[in-house]
Amino acid sequence: MNNWIVKLTVYILLFYNLLFGTNYAFANQAANTYVAQSNNLPGIEQLATAEYRFKENRKEDLWRYREAIKGTDKLEGLFTIYRGEEDSKIYLELKPEQLNKNYLCTVTLESGIGESGIYSGLPLQDFLFYFRRVNNRLHFVVRNVKFRTEQDEPELRSLARSFSDSVLYALEIDSIDPYSKNILINLNHLLMQDFPGLTSLLKYYLRADYRLEENTSYFGDVGSFPFNLEIESVYSFSSPEGAYLVTLPDSRALTLKVHYSFSQLPENNGYIPRLADDRVGYFITAFQDFSKNNGKEPFVRYINRWHLEPSDPNAPLSPPKKPIVFWIENAVPLEYRDAIREGVLMWNQAFAKAGFQNAIEVRQMPDDADWHPADVRYNTIRWFNSLDAGFARGPARVNPLTGEILDADIIVDANMVRSIQQEYRALIAEKVGAEHLGDCGVMPNSQFPIQNSDSDICYGAEFSDQAAMGALALSLLQNATPTSDEMKEYVHQYIRSLIAHEVGHTLGLRHNFHGSTMLAPQELNNTEVTHTKGLVGSVMDYLPVNIAPQGTQQGDYFPAVVGPYDEWAIEYGYKPHPDFSVEAMMPEAEKPFLEKIALASPQPELSYATDEDIWDINPLANVWDMSSDVLVYSQWQMDNARAMWQRLDLHYPLRGESYSDLRVLFSSILRYYFRNASLLTQYIAGQSFGRHHADESMRPSFVPVSLEQQRQVLAKLQEYVFAEDAFSFPPQLLNQLAPSRWQHWGNFIPVSRLDYPIHERIQRFQAVILRSLLDSDRLNRLRDIEFKTPPGQALSMPVLFSTLQEDIWTEVVNTKEPKPISSLRRSLQREHLNILLDMVLRTTDVPEDARTLAWFELRQLRKAIDAGLKHQNENLDIYTQAHLEETSDRITKALNAGLLSR
Template identity: 70%
Template sequence: MIPWLTTLSVCTVFLYNILLGSNYLALTQGVNFYLQQLNTLPIIENLSSAENIFKESKFNDLQRFSEVIRETDKLEGLFTIYRSLEDDRIYLEIASEQLNKNYLGTVTLDSGIGESGIYSGLALQDFLFYFRRVNNRIHFVIRNVNFRATSETPEHKALTRSFSDSVLYSVPIVSVSSQRKSLLINLNDLLIQDFAGLTPLLKSSLFADYELAENKSYFGEVNSFPENIEINSIYNFSANQGANLITVPDSRALTLKVHYSFSQLPENNGYIPRLADERVGYFITAYQDLSNYNTTESFVRYINRWHLEPSVNDAPLSPPKKPIVFWIENAVPLEYRDAIREGVLMWNKAFEKAGFLNAIQVRQMPENADWHPADVRYNTIRWFNSIDAFFAKAPTRVNPLTGEILDADIIVDANMVRSLQPEYRSLIAANSNQINQLLSSNHQGFCKVPNPKTSDDRCYGIESSLQAAIGATAISMMPNSALDDEKMQEYVHQYLRSLIAHEVGHALGLRHNFHGSTMLAPAELNNPEITHSKGLVSSVMDYLPVNLAPQGTAQGDYFPATIGPYDEWAIMYGYKPSNFESIGEIIPEAEKPFLEQIVGSSKQPELAYATDEDIWDINPNANVWDMSNDVLVYSQWQMDNARLMWQKLDKHYPVKGESYSQLRTVFDKILIYYFRNANLIADYIGGQSFRRNYALDVNNWAFVPTDLAKQREALASLNEYIFAEDAFNFSPQLLNQLAPSRWNHWGNPVPISRLDYPIHDRIYRLQSTILRSLLEGDRLHRLLDIELKTLLGEALTIPELFDTLQNSIWTEVLGKEELKSISSIRRSLQREHLEILLEMVLRKTDVPEDGRTLAWYELKQLQKAISAKLKKSGEQLDIYTTAHLEEISDRITKTLNASLLSR
């Protein structure tokens, strides 16, 4: 989400401090009284009451109400709006009872520029606000919902003095009507300024100082409905020296359209907030209950979910009174609408387990629809174009008091599918900077997971698109090297359907589950009888790679065709009606026993849950872009597939009449895929599993170290696929055909660096990234700790890791065979390994002291071996090898003899 203004919070009052176990009357006293307390306001001093506003003489000097609204069009609804089309003035009428009352505001970027993070359909802000009158002005105030206390208690008095609301804007009152008991403000004063916070957004995204030109900004369509008002503002920005934008004709000026929805907050609608549980992955609405001193936890957490009620009480399966309806925007291409529809409806399987029939419906937005896709009354799936976005996302608008989801709009960048069509063999321009960024990242890999606080959907989108492109490339390399149109259409259909199902899961309140891909054994992944019934994965809320079958195995589903067991279970937790609802209205705590019955199943392997903040750890069982319950086997399959694709490129590409630049792009794409899977294997070293289960028995641990045999197998695999001398064998013919694009125009600049393919640099960066991740301080500290957490002889030790790597990287020196010439790729790898050990000895990196002393020991052993080999080989070696080894020996000597100053 664009992180300009997250939901700002302000003081509100919440009456609730009845513990489970109180008498039945307390448990069933009702939601109505509970919701009434949500609108209780903190004390505001020195302000006239609403009744007195219309009696004060100071307002006599204001314009007469009738004069102000003369020759305007009147729009009645939640707020009455008066619009003068002649001079583009819009007045908002605020009734006395609407002052100090909670409303929900949502702000959407309706039109963008198609690059650099400024994209159509992005959700900019959502907040709870109220209008407050102070003298002759109206304050637009964001309400604080993070802290609450029981009304009319000492804690509430302290609350109102401890935390502040946020007064975002102050506008003058234009006129007051004592007869109508209402007042007017000019919406131009509020919304024809940078209300949406676009100026800082443009500065952070475009690195240019754009300023709002108010004289060029104006209102577009404006509507007022019984429960909401919808307003479009068109903003023009200018800069003396604008950003170098590709998509804008003149970068000194650009236009953005923002859609505002101000809506009634649901009250007394029977919605019951549902308590969150950390074993089930929902987005949550949390606040601190400052009245509660009786528990160790002062936070109250509700899951974010829609308000679903069965139309037939006590029926095992009932249609909801009001289903969740998604509208496919009329801008979505016709050929993709069926896949989108299927991806949405995939979730009805889960809702049936929760007792709802056809809980989700899909409708097509008419071509001549008289409503806007950003209208808060409609949940839409929108399509937009960009030159660099590559993402889909599903922002929701939530009642910040209860967690009730009120609106959701899924947006999909056309780039996610456009480049998968047969006429394209490349997805993204894999230029040098992009590859270098990937291959020089840390052990977690490029775009491992969005930051939980500032979710990077673009990062996810690039990886998702890469995975889809690899699948399309694999299809193109089937026998005869010809694309089958029908097969490609089915592939795109599977991909888009899975993508939409993932985003709809977010729209239903679900967070990522990065355990989702580990349900099936590798041998089961391409068995349709299993994947179409149980599912390919336990949850579509994972970041899922394309499922490519290994050589010799019939290809199954590339992407999930159904949601998984975890998805069904999570929806049951969030949406299944509790048995208390047949009795009457309840308070949230009364559902605890009912919810515990559901979440008690979390120990089942297919219900494992790990989300964004869980996977920064080294955990081979909870990761992104992995597949199966044995990632070690699966990743080896995929690297074998990558090698096969390279062989096909060597023998059959480029196709006659095709540019060499497409061959280069595909080669790089496969290299990224190869690295991605090698990186997953590295997570076995020092890895451990972590489950969010609660303590159940003595054998149920929170952490379980990765099996020693698996770690040793992972090291052997990395040696074979990454560090071995023959790991990367490309023919001169292939390397000499990897030419860059020579088109030079907007959107496709010609590289100014070397034109030929930098093969040494690419391989070095891949090997260096993996090697440094294996020897980084965090991993070494983990290995040292695990020795204390396992029985003797069951842990991979730092000495074994160091010895294994040194013996595989320095085979020419440490092996028994006669020393021969060392290839240039091996020399680069050996220098990098040496550099890592030297940095440890010289205390340039944060590693355990045992790691530093072992590095010193390994260097000593290496120096002895080099000296012996050089002495034995005499002058038989080539000058490359001789110079390489003598320089290595000299560096070791100087480092070991260095006199380090004490700290």
């Protein structure tokens, strides 16, 4: 028995000696004594040999570790960094306790190329990761946060097997300190390769194959702090063919700078996730909870918000312990900083309703700041330049486990305001494709990880155009050149509104496209109302410039305060629970408290509709509209546009200026006219949609637009879009619309006619509106609404078809003799004819009832044309006669073809 005790003691002490290198002489002596006395102890010699070898290996490890960091600068912080002055390598040191621990990685594109989607300041990625040691490699692993369960639940074992994390890289361990066991890795192996996926990004946006050139890539600034590590990588890319780019001196080579922030997640800081509610528009952090198998809803949804705590929980209004601080980057032009500051601080009004005094602060980044705007410790409002971007964005970085917002950086392209820096006449600058009057609307999300970039760019371009129209109205509608102070105030309102919208996103709020419909049209320019209640219910809408109708005193062009919905949403997201207790409070415990706030949602000024709610169904949930009666508002704006194009050539161009400016201004006014006309189409087969929950009032979720309103809309479309006299331009104006003749990089001459293609422009817009009215989705909704509405209270498909035909073919239908038909009307009639023929010939997908109605209307039209042509009206010009005879012939052939096909 004693022999085994001695054996065990010897093995333990020798093993301890191998691990920690302490020379226990008594252990060695015990081993030698026992060997002399007994021949039955195997392995002692082998252990002694292993001890010797281990000591030699440990010496080698220590030498390798010291050689790696020899001559380097040591930066201590969250991770210790070793960087040499001459060596391009950077080493990162990991402590044993930092393995398998969650950290947040945020990746920002610090420098771009200024065009084609590659812009400075864009967020690229943010995710949760950890380091895991496997043998002699260190895995960089992205944590899967989509599926969770309680730590003590049996399901936890199955989740690890069921849903994988993502191992992005397996890094060679360079060396290990034999005493501290700290691991040293070469960061070049992680961050000097295409870590953010720039190669794919360049291929997606530039349509060219670029490869990373490691020999010309390098590390920029590096900073290690107690809770975060900041690193810049400068990547060089090359392509044998290059891409079609004008901002680069040679597109075969380009350089991009990427900023990395590796930061520690807040732990045990008292933050309590707050449950989301679909009646209030917040960005959310969602995961599937496998510990709640009995619940109806498998997902848990937290809103994304900042961690705000009142310094005095018992006070009705208290400063936060730690306010949200935004820094205005030192690159922002001086003349815009006050407007930006006001746009940020507008939100303190909402936070006051939630119990926080001065929840947000604004500070100016010093010119000699020793920190970088992308540093995760600072929330910044940044300024960048581009050739073609023209947008602003307000993304936030979030703890993916809790929804806590940790960092936010708003980026603003100088193009958003550059055109309004000097005089109002420079608001519309000549740019590539400026006269191509496409309609942005809300674009689909980008398929690339830069989230919503296409939508943002579209929003920026349209918002800039809206600002341009307001500035133009300052001159043309007031019949007086605006003063410098008036222009400064206008620009101030524009920038303040732009920043307030983006700050709302950084506070966690989604778009609210119902927000612009709070006030009646007659209240829009009453500053006593707009400065107290607000111009709109929410600044999170895409807001047009508020141009007063002629004869009305102009009020605010853009909101001066946040709206009631904004205050209510901030209350839901940030108001502290009255029985706040970190120890006792869980997210589910706040449900009754939050439900009381959310119950206010049916109030009209709190209506909410976001991106997925605005596809042609709700006429009040739209972009670039205003007031609770869009029918009246749109008519006002179309009248304003008509007045502007009638007066345009009287004010522009100024002596010595190019006529090309006049062309761009005319195109913008025409586009503004048609954007407002297109708002009216939403009423046809329109339905309001409410996000309210069931209660004792039993309000329906969908309420169709009244038949009377839809009839009014059709009448207004006839008057402003389809009628013979809808478009009347001074001939002198049309003959002055000269194009720009500057041809060089960044200012290419469009391949099109020199003279202004007025027929083509009007025909294109009329076709868009007409095809929208007879779109398959709209026709299906009309059919469904008829089924869901008492007889005679819904707009029917037969009424829509007959009304459009009577309005568009007025010169032929319901008249004894055909009248001469103008060129614009002939183009419109051909478009209408083509739509009906496509239905009959089954080249388009529409309800069967629509096909039969198209067949019926075509027969009626042919009958009217044939009867009219029999009168041999000598007043008919050859254009009209040929047009009508061909129309009749096409109808006959199409109807016969339809019969044969059956």
